[in-house]
Amino acid sequence: MRLQIDRFEGNDRVVVLSYPDGREGFDLPGEFFPAEAPAGDVFDVRVERDRGETGRRAEENRRSLGGLSGGGR
Secondary structure (H helix, E strand, O other), rough: EEEEEEEEOOOEEEEEEEEEOOOOOEEEHHHHHOOOOOOOEEEOOOOOOOHHHHHHHHHHHHHHHHHHHHOOO
């Protein structure tokens, strides 16, 4: 996926558009981008699943829900 910086909103939000079609737009935290990145810059974006962390969170949720119903003791 590729994104292009459209504009900056305040000090902490960046509005990006899908690139090259520009059909999808959304806000992201400014901390995701280099401080010197200007409007118009294009970025390649890749999302990776963290299976280990997902498993840890799922187990934590199971324990929490078990404790709420009285079955986690």
